[in-house]
Amino acid sequence: MENSIVKVEHLSHRYNVQWAIQDINFEIKEKGVLGLLGSNGAGKSTTMNIICGVLNQTAGEVYLNGYNLRTNPVEAKRHIGFLPQKAPLYPDITVEEYLTYCAFLRQMPQKEVSIAVERAMKRCDISHFRHRVISNLSGGYQQRVGIAQAIVHNPKFVILDEPTNGLDPNQIVEIRYLIKEIAADHAVLLSTHILPEVQATCNNIQMIEHGKLVFAGTIDDFNNYVAPSSVILTMDTPPSMSMLQTIEDVSAVEKIDDYHYRVHFNASNNISEKIVQLSVSNNWGLKEITLERQSLDNIFAQLSGKIKTLK
Numbered sequence: 001m002e003n004s005i006v007k008v009e010h011l012s013h014r015y016n017v018q019w020a021i022q023d024i025n026f027e028i029k030e031k032g033v034l035g036l037l038g039s040n041g042a043g044k045s046t047t048m049n050i051i052c053g054v055l056n057q058t059a060g061e062v063y064l065n066g067y068n069l070r071t072n073p074v075e076a077k078r079h080i081g082f083l084p085q086k087a088p089l090y091p092d093i094t095v096e097e098y099l100t101y102c103a104f105l106r107q108m109p110q111k112e113v114s115i116a117v118e119r120a121m122k123r124c125d126i127s128h129f130r131h132r133v134i135s136n137l138s139g140g141y142q143q144r145v146g147i148a149q150a151i152v153h154n155p156k157f158v159i160l161d162e163p164t165n166g167l168d169p170n171q172i173v174e175i176r177y178l179i180k181e182i183a184a185d186h187a188v189l190l191s192t193h194i195l196p197e198v199q200a201t202c203n204n205i206q207m208i209e210h211g212k213l214v215f216a217g218t219i220d221d222f223n224n225y226v227a228p229s230s231v232i233l234t235m236d237t238p239p240s241m242s243m244l245q246t247i248e249d250v251s252a253v254e255k256i257d258d259y260h261y262r263v264h265f266n267a268s269n270n271i272s273e274k275i276v277q278l279s280v281s282n283n284w285g286l287k288e289i290t291l292e293r294q295s296l297d298n299i300f301a302q303l304s305g306k307i308k309t310l311k
């Protein structure tokens with residue numbers, strides 16, 4: 001069985017009188033990506049800052065590789081690599097100089113530093129830019145350097161705070177791929193607002209709203225939860241609303257205009273195929289059928305009112 005690298009127990013934090021997070025509990029296994037989701041002000045940064053040892057929690061405990069972060073901070077922090085939202089880069093030095101400096105900051109023994117820097121550059125595919133001054137790299141490659149500094153000391157646990165923010169679509173795909181590669185042998189905690197990012201990279205999801213954990217589950221649980229549950233139909237000769245209502249698994253029908261209807265359904269599989277068959281046999285003149293996907297904002301809004309924990 002896989003061991004836990006991170007264990008968060010009953011974590012709560014209060015700034016002045018207001019609780020920013022309350023009774024957060026989770027564990028992160030040795031490998032894979034755990035997505036930490038939440039809308040603005042939900043408590044993600046507070047949680048991450050505590051786990052990184054930047055902020056001292058009001059209550060609860062954090063264990064990193066078995067070491068209590070509060071009582072044994074030096075040993076616990078050895079196991080963390082962190083890429084904050086804005087990568088802490090020094091623009092005027094080269095990639096290799098910067099990573100060497102980071103390795104020393106991480107108190108690596110001198111004889112291990114050059115091997116560690118080589119390994120991190122290779123992993124992030126930046127070896128060919130080793131002599132390039134950081135300010136002359138593209139945004140995507142600067143982000144790779146940021147990720148390289150987070151893994152240079154080969155920590156067991158890597159925290160990435162919105163790592164694809166501000167990148168172009170190609171760079172985003174490449175960084176997501178890199179994150180998955182890193183997660184093959186590190187535990188990764190990824191904070192993001194972007195639904196496709198969650199679905200492309202995460203194995204497990206924790207969602208925080210108003211400082212409380214409102215969802216904890218695997219990516220399959222999450223995908224089931226966010227699966228489309230309505231379709232928009234465009235038809236030349238639509239049937240009556242009551243006819244649409246009688247289709248098996250249809251829970252509600254809304255008329256948008258004479259040719260467009262929104263059909264809500266309960267089934268775990270969507271009902272498009274059934275509607276296409278009915279349209280052909282009843283001449284509804286079905287022109288288009290569009291699945292309506294929920295945005296992450298909608299999901300946050302839905303979950304913010306209720307506590308939902310899936311196993």
Ligand SMILES: Nc1ncnc2c1ncn2[C@@H]1O[C@H](COP(=O)(O)OP(=O)(O)OP(=O)(O)O)[C@@H](O)[C@H]1O
Nearest residue numbers: 015016019020038039040041042043044045046047
């Ligand atoms: N230094 C602080 N002093 C007082 N309140 C704070 C402080 N930092 C955060 N808060 C409050 O704590 C709550 C959680 O904030 P936090 O920054 O952890 O959320 P977040 O999920 O990271 O949001 P975002 O995605 O906008 O960064 C918010 O209500 C915020 O206003």
